Amino acid sequence: MKKLLENIVRRISGLKIMYKLLLVYVIIGTLPLTLLSSYMIYSTKKMIMAQHNNQVAAENRRVRNILFNTIYLATNISDSILYDRDLIKLLKENYASEEAVYKAYRSYEAIDSIIKSYTEISNIQIYVTNKTLITSGSFVRVDGQTASSNWYKEVKDSPGKLLWVYDDTADAESSLRLIRRMPLSNTKDYAIMSISISTNYMRFIINSNSINTILGIDNAMSFYSNDYNEIGRPLKELYQTGNIQLNTPYTLKYQGKDTLAYSTLQNAPKSKSVFQITTFDPLAISHVTESILLNIKVILLSFMVPLLMIVGYSIAFNRRILILRREMNKIANGDFNIIDNFNSQDELGELFKDMQKTILSIQQLNTKIYEDKLLRQKLLNYQQQMEFNLLTNQINPHFLYNTLETIRMQLSINKEYDAARIVKQLGKFMRHNIEADNSLVLLSSELEYINIYMEIQHYRFGDRVNFQITQDNESAIKDYMILPLLIQPIVENAFVHGLEGKKAGGTVVIDITSSEEYLILSITDNGLGMSENTLNALLISINDPGNKSKSHIGLHNVQQRIKLFYGEKYGLQIKTMENQFTIITVYLPLQVDYDTLIKNGGLYHEIYNS
Known part of the structure; x- marks a missing residue:
């Protein structure tokens, strides 16, 4: 035994890698995969059949409830007609003329009312033996053909007996009828009522896309089916009635092939008639077969894919060995240009x-x-x-x-x-703008240079441009520090976009006020103003940090500098009315924590100058 094992090991060791891998696959992979696949096929078949069993049983219960409710309704209607005194009086009366009969018919509206009220009922007829009555509407005088019918013979001698029959002589709207004799006291005449169930109603409420249904009566004829050709045919022709199993899913031959079915019986109230309800799932067996075939394909694929992978891996492994040997040979020859x-x-x-x-x-x-x-x-x-x-x-x-x-x-x-004075002021103004950095400056110093700028503009335009600076509390803002060149772009915007097109009476007012929280600088001009669309576009432009448009770049920079340095709650607000005025209001913090500002200033310089 030991020598045999050693011989087997020696032979296996002498195999090439490809054959070793195939041997391992057969021993370790094939057997477990076969067992697992068999169990998977069995479980899948069982699960799919359980789903179809539940579906066909549920459909059978649904149809059975519909049928019971329908025949129960028809039975109750027959009870109400059976004891209708007005109808009994009409049927017992001896009429002297046809006109009197028609008058009596017209005065009795109960039957028409029932037909209109219940879609389940397609027709109600009263067959009468009273020779003074005539055939009209719901009333039919018994003739020889009617008297010879089986259902007539069965109920004529049984007062009150309730019979359900399939009638192929009925109209296309009904094939199921309730037959019942109406006893008329103190007279030899009698009447038989016929209540026809609407086939259209049954088809509308029962019809299912995936489940077929056959309804039969007394194990004889089918009175309903999804297939019109099956209505009125004996049940034994449609399927082997002897093989029917009640209240459990089973398989029978239906339309020439094995079909999953579910059958139940329903007794009719106050009647010996018994209804057969059979539901068929024509797709169940094919679904199971398709599932098994699919599983077999998956299993074969599961066998083939690893096999192909092993063969492919063996080929690739051999190729890599050859590549490795080739590159090592290059190095041995002094060539370092390898892959x-x-x-x-x-x-x-x-x-x-x-x-x-x-x-x-x-x-x-x-x-x-x-x-x-x-x-x-x-x-x-x-x-x-x-x-x-x-x-x-x-x-x-x-x-x-x-x-x-x-x-x-x-x-x-x-x-x-x-x-000469204006040129001197221009020199001071240019020196201020050129030498300005991002260090904080006094507000009063900024206002001084704004005053110089406005003085230069007044010199250029004369009385076309006037300006004014007002402060409500000069001492409160005496030592207030702000970023340089924060106000000048706004004032310049007032001149360029507001007053340059104004021929006379242009005014720019800078008003400095304060509240409990804010220092408020309002720059007002009575220039051209803006339309609502222009204002909205301007607000979008100045509030977009990534805006690279050169339009209104000054206001955009002021807004972004304020928010970056002081915080998001501070910045510009703009009010305007076209051809009247524009007010740009700057909101800054009144109480300033200079330590925080210095810290923010470092971040500001780093970002703003980058």
Whole structure:
């Protein structure tokens, strides 16, 4: 035994990897998969059959309830007709003329009322033997054909007997009728009522898309079916009645093939008639068959996929061995230009990665040296550009200031004192704007330069432009610090967009007030104003942090600087009326925590200047 095992192990060890994998698959994979697949097929078949069994049984119960409610209703209606005194009087009366008969018929409306009230009832007829009555509407005088019918013979001698029959002589709307004799006292005449159940009603309320139904009576004829051709046929022709099993799902031959069925019986109230209710699920057996075939396909696929994977893996494994040998041969010959990716994460892949590390580290070192050289050159270029920009910024302001001072002196020599004063003010204003950074400044200082700006504009436009600065509490804001160039863009906006098109009477008013929480700066102009659409577009533009449009860039920057520095609750509000005025109100915190501002200021400078 030991030698046999050693021989088996030796033979297996001598097999190629591909055959070893196939052997492992057959021993370890095939047997468990076969057992699991068999159980899966059995469980799936059982589950699907249970679903169809429940469905066909539930449909049978539903149809049975509908049928019972219908025949119960018809029975109650027959009771009410049976003891209707007006009807009995009409049937017993001897009439002298047809006119008297028609008059009596017209005066009795109960039957027509019942037919109109209940969709379950298609027709009600009263068969009479009274020779003074005539056939009209719901009243039919018994003739030879009626008297020879089986149902007539069965009930004529049984007063009050209730009989349910299938009648193929009835109209197309009904094939099920309730027959009952009406006893008429003190007369030899009698009457037989016939209540016809509406087939259209039964079809409308019973019909199902997936379940077929056959209703029969007294194990004889079918009076209802989803298939019109099956109505009126003997039940034994439709299916083997001897094989019917009651109150449990079973299989029988229906329309030439095995079909899942469910049958029950329903006794008619006050009658010996018995109804057979059979529901069929024609798709159940085919669904089970399709499910089994699908499972078999899945099982075959489950066998084939691993087999193909094993064969494919064996081929791929052999290919990787060949690639590894080829790349190792390159290294042995001094060629370090090997492939970049071995497409493997197993031990062969790890071996190849170890082989790559030496070559890759040399390549990375060379690349790093080259990148460092490029970076140093880039930094050197950037430093030179910064030095050039710094020199330019130092030259340009001095050139402008010296030029303006020369112009001012020339104007003074020419006794153009107003122009000289304005040039001096312009120089101060430009120096302020050029040298301004993001450090906090006094509000009073900002107002001083705003005053210079407005004075220059007044000089340009004369009486077309007037300005005014008002403060309600000068001491409260004496030492108030704000960001530089916060008010000037708003005032400039008032001139450019508000007053430049105004020929006379233009006014800009800067009003500084305070509340318990806010410092409020209102800049009002009586210029062109804006339409509602223009205002909405402006508000969207200035409140969008990512807006890169050059339109209203000044107001956009002011709004974003305020919110970034002071917080989201502060900023601009705009009110306007077209061709009348525009008011831009700046809300800033009245009580300022300068430590917090300094902290926020650092973040502000970092973001705003980036």
